Amino acid sequence: MLPFILANSNPEQLPPLYIYCIGYHEQKHIYRPTGFPVYQFFLTRKGSGMFRIFGKEELILSEGSLLLLGKGVPHEYFPSNKEEGWELGFIGFQGDASGVMATLIGTGKPMTVSEERFQLLWTELIELWHSVNDHESYSVWDASRRLYSTLLTLQEVQIRVDATSASHVRNQPNQALQHATRFLEEHYNEDLHLANVAYAVGYSVQHLHRLFSSAYGVTPNRYLQMIRLRRALQLFQLYPGITIEEAAGQVGMETSYFIKMFKKIYGTAPKQYVMRYIDQK
Numbered sequence: 001m002l003p004f005i006l007a008n009s010n011p012e013q014l015p016p017l018y019i020y021c022i023g024y025h026e027q028k029h030i031y032r033p034t035g036f037p038v039y040q041f042f043l044t045r046k047g048s049g050m051f052r053i054f055g056k057e058e059l060i061l062s063e064g065s066l067l068l069l070g071k072g073v074p075h076e077y078f079p080s081n082k083e084e085g086w087e088l089g090f091i092g093f094q095g096d097a098s099g100v101m102a103t104l105i106g107t108g109k110p111m112t113v114s115e116e117r118f119q120l121l122w123t124e125l126i127e128l129w130h131s132v133n134d135h136e137s138y139s140v141w142d143a144s145r146r147l148y149s150t151l152l153t154l155q156e157v158q159i160r161v162d163a164t165s166a167s168h169v170r171n172q173p174n175q176a177l178q179h180a181t182r183f184l185e186e187h188y189n190e191d192l193h194l195a196n197v198a199y200a201v202g203y204s205v206q207h208l209h210r211l212f213s214s215a216y217g218v219t220p221n222r223y224l225q226m227i228r229l230r231r232a233l234q235l236f237q238l239y240p241g242i243t244i245e246e247a248a249g250q251v252g253m254e255t256s257y258f259i260k261m262f263k264k265i266y267g268t269a270p271k272q273y274v275m276r277y278i279d280q281k
Contacts, residue, residue, distance in 0.1 A: 007132045007143070015144040016097035016267025017151075022129050027088040029078040035071060038094040039102050041154070042067045043122060046087040048080040059110050061088075064118050068154065070107040071098075089125045093147060097267035101151045104218075104226070104265075111154070124150050145233060148266065152230045176201040177215055180208065184220065188227045189252040194220055225261055228253055232262065236274050244270050 007019040020038040027049060044061045051059040051067065054074040061067050061077075069075065071094070079086035113121070128146060131138055183200050184192070197220060198208040212220045228251040235247045247270070248258035262270045 005129070005133055007138075007140070013140070015095060015141055015273070017093060017095040017101065017147055018140055018144050019128065019132060019147060020092040020094050022091045022125070022132055024087070024089040024125065024129065027077070027079060027086040029076070031076040033074050033076075035073045035075065036069070036092065037071060038092045039071050039098050039107070040069045041091045041093070041151075042069065043089040043118070043125065044086065045089060045122060047084045049077055049086040049088060050080055051075060051077045053108065059108070061110055062112070064112060064115065066111045066113065066118075066121070066154065067109075068102060068105050068107045070102060073108075089122065091125060091128070091147070091150075095144075095267065097265065100265060100267070101148075101155075105151060105154045117153075121150060121153065145237060148233060149230070152226060155226060174215070176203060176208075177212060180212065180220065181216075181223070184224050185227055188224060188231065189250060192224065192252065226265075228258075229262060229265055232258070232270070236270075240274075244274075 005021065005023060007022065024045070033054065042061060044063055044065050046063055048060060048062040051061060051069070052075060053059065054076075059067065060080065124146065128143060131143055180197050180201050183197055187196075194205050194209065198205045201208065203211070209220060212218075212223075216223065218226075231251050232247050235242055235250060244259065245255050248255045251258070253261070259269055259271075262268075262273075266273065
């Protein structure tokens, strides 16, 4: 078990997204009538528990499932079966970009993922906990980069969950949409237009846009942007000397537009993000 810890940081050097608290333990009854001051990401490793959102609904978080809970939402949560127990991991996060990321993922919706994907997320939680706990090696900017990656993975999971639960999208369109997402992921760094994707899956631009937005909750262009920005973060990590222009070019974006979208999503310009990340290494 990894006990609850606060990720104390210098308030003058905080990135736009950072960890507030993190841990993993045998969960007991928690009662929060005024909510929690930051966004919370929960992962159930074993057993199950009940989340009661006051005045709204009750949610079951079973083994292998995830939940992103908004800040300030009155709630309580407790094990479904006290004898069975409930092993729950959690990450509390905040910052100027936290609301944007939470909106992209969607709060209050339990998500069930594959065993492999869950293990990847769980491993990331454990590594982040040890990083925060080891104050000498802890870098708030490195943790921020890894947290961005984790939340972007959650966004992809939510898109697929929405697609699966969209009962009005029939099998054939579903297959075409899956082909569309693969096409975007494989050709993200090219001069890609929606017409290219529509042609590849055999739909008109308007029909593809309507189906994609209805099934996944985001437009094809927004999905493509998130792929490109996620890849840019990986490039900054792997190649510390890479310029903003080079990173933009490698992910298929014009430099000024890349800077604009990066700042909109992450709350800071890519140059400032890279400089702070390098300073913290």
